[in-house]
Amino acid sequence: MMKALVNKKSSEQASETEISVNHQKLIDATIETIAKRGLADTTIAHVAKRAKVSQGYANFRFKSKDNLLISSLQYLSDEYKKSWQKIFEEKNIDPIDRIIRIIQNDFSSKIANRNKISVWIAFYSEVKFRPSYLAICQRQDEIYSQQMEKLVSEINKIANQKEFTPKEVSETYHSMVDGLWQRILFDPKIYTNEFCKNLVLKYFKSIYVNEDRFA
Amino acid sequence: MMKALVNKKSSEQASETEISVNHQKLIDATIETIAKRGLADTTIAHVAKRAKVSQGYANFRFKSKDNLLISSLQYLSDEYKKSWQKIFEEKNIDPIDRIIRIIQNDFSSKIANRNKISVWIAFYSEVKFRPSYLAICQRQDEIYSQQMEKLVSEINKIANQKEFTPKEVSETYHSMVDGLWQRILFDPKIYTNEFCKNLVLKYFKSIYVNEDRFA
DNA sequence: ATAAAAATTGAATGATTATTCAATACAAAA
DNA sequence: TTTTGTATTGAATAATCATTCAATTTTTAT
Structure with a gap:
């Protein structure tokens, strides 16, 4: 599938950048989802969809939903x-x-x-x-x-x-x-x-x- | 089981009073539960327990959880x-x-x-x-x-x-x-x-x- | 080009919870 | 007391959702 990679300098840096991009995409998506649907109706599935990553990934990336919310x-x-x-x-x-x-x-x-x-x-x-x-x-x-x-x-x-x-x-x-x-x-x-x-x-x-x- | 009946005048009046008592008990319990646990963690089960009625009854009495919240x-x-x-x-x-x-x-x-x-x-x-x-x-x-x-x-x-x-x-x-x-x-x-x-x-x-x- | 490593997927799992409803307890009427 | 209607129970159901993980894709190193 598509990659979200932006920067490819060295192995480590590319990895760092990539992580940052998805990290921020998910936080932005969380804020938007809460704003659009309310906290009560904010699910990992909604956030992941908005961030255009899979549901599994969103959870994997932040360890837990709670952690994603706190980070946001x-x-x-x-x-x-x-x-x-x-x-x-x-x-x-x-x-x-x-x-x-x-x-x-x-x-x-x-x-x-x-x-x-x-x-x-x-x-x-x-x-x-x-x-x-x-x-x-x-x-x-x-x-x-x-x-x-x-x-x-x-x-x-x-x-x-x-x-x-x-x-x-x-x-x-x-x-x-x-x-x-x-x-x-x-x-x-x-x-x-x-x-x-x-x-x-x-x-x-x-x-x-x-x-x-x-x- | 125990009855919550308070007033026994006539059939209808007793019924009315009883309804009011449970109605208010559930609303009070809802407010207390939200205050103690937060809205996100307020379940019918918690409210019913606090109001000392069965879970089924709480739902039956207010038709739905949403309706209970609005009433509160x-x-x-x-x-x-x-x-x-x-x-x-x-x-x-x-x-x-x-x-x-x-x-x-x-x-x-x-x-x-x-x-x-x-x-x-x-x-x-x-x-x-x-x-x-x-x-x-x-x-x-x-x-x-x-x-x-x-x-x-x-x-x-x-x-x-x-x-x-x-x-x-x-x-x-x-x-x-x-x-x-x-x-x-x-x-x-x-x-x-x-x-x-x-x-x-x-x-x-x-x-x-x-x-x-x-x- | 190929292998190894890392990132990402998506379907399965298990937990939680609103809602339903058949069964029971109770009160009023006969 | 017995019957009838109403109130109440609590266990079963079905839906939702976070979390897991084996499989797949993509990237990096050789």
């Missing part, structure tokens, strides 16, 4: 972390501009689209029962919260804002994002990415009254 | 709607006090406890794939949003607040509640009901700066 969640988490770490690594950027970049990222079409949100919520709903899901989600949250609170405290200082603590602002933002993502799934007509982003900006406007960039 | 979601939705409608029906109450009552209700232990939140999120995660779940959730949201926006517009008038529209405030609140419920599930140590309630009150404080009741 980890992939999403890494993707999110990367896009967001990039913003925190930028130098010579004003804290307020940085937080605006964060907000834009959280509601960019790459991050906040119906496919990916479906998958996040599917995993969230099982977090309580799967320690491995919980670990991935919590690890992400932790770093996020830390850096976010630090950023807010800088902004508070600049804006001479004392009424709302960094923790409060950070938590409020975080819960708004989670809530809005959920609502994008419910009713995408009303909850466009633009609408959500503006709602969050307005929240910051209510905290930092004199800062025009949030308007 | 409807029950939760009704329960929420009732507690919240009661607040809106109260007469001689200031709009600000009313919205504070709403917030207290949304984070009361009766509504915002881990069992019930697990179930909500489990259903949310399938909403995209089950029109019947979506219908129940949307119907609830609609009434909620309408009444909430009206309430906020009254408060805006009193507070002479023009920067934030009723829709914006209502949507922000709504998404915060959804987001915070999710976080109660993740990390109940940090996200106590009290913590969440105060976070929301602080948000309102940022909008209605001169209103001390939100402090």
Whole structure:
């Protein structure tokens, strides 16, 4: 049958590349399948078909369905972390501009689209029962919260804002994002990415009254 | 075997009561099972065992598993709607006090406890794939949003607040509640009901700066 | 070109689980 | 008590699905 080989340099490298290609094809197919059919109706057979490999191979490649699901969640988490770490690594950027970049990222079409949100919520709903899901989600949250609170405290200082603590602002933002993502799934007509982003900006406007960039 | 009969007045009434008792026992058991094991691992056998009826009976009583799940979601939705409608029906109450009552209700232990939140999120995660779940959730949201926006517009008038529209405030609140419920599930140590309630009150404080009741 | 190794297939297996239904237990009526 | 109708059981059924693995195809090395 057809081969998915892309790179043939040396034996080992070709093998590595090939493995990577199928690995990623299966993860992508898993995410798409969950988004299209829901986690409850996501079977190895569906994923394999979408990835255009045999059912047996999908299982062989990832050892188990559970492992495939965890790998897919980890992939999403890494993707999110990367896009967001990039913003925190930028130098010579004003804290307020940085937080605006964060907000834009959280509601960019790459991050906040119906496919990916479906998958996040599917995993969230099982977090309580799967320690491995919980670990991935919590690890992400932790770093996020830390850096976010630090950023807010800088902004508070600049804006001479004392009424709302960094923790409060950070938590409020975080819960708004989670809530809005959920609502994008419910009713995408009303909850466009633009609408959500503006709602969050307005929240910051209510905290930092004199800062025009949030308007 | 044992009978669950509670009321024996007349033939028909006894029958009615008995039906209700088992009906509710099964719905309660479904909610508890989803909360304890997750939706993915909720089988008729588990529910029946918890409700102390036979597996065959559980299925017979509700026609299908799907129907039992929908009935359970409807029950939760009704329960929420009732507690919240009661607040809106109260007469001689200031709009600000009313919205504070709403917030207290949304984070009361009766509504915002881990069992019930697990179930909500489990259903949310399938909403995209089950029109019947979506219908129940949307119907609830609609009434909620309408009444909430009206309430906020009254408060805006009193507070002479023009920067934030009723829709914006209502949507922000709504998404915060959804987001915070999710976080109660993740990390109940940090996200106590009290913590969440105060976070929301602080948000309102940022909008209605001169209103001390939100402090 | 041929052999050896690795990748991939797909059909069989076994476990799980919703659903059915014949048999039984129970309550009400006679 | 006996009969009749209803409620409830629990074991059998059938469908679904993850997982396994012997057979096949493809790739690499000689």
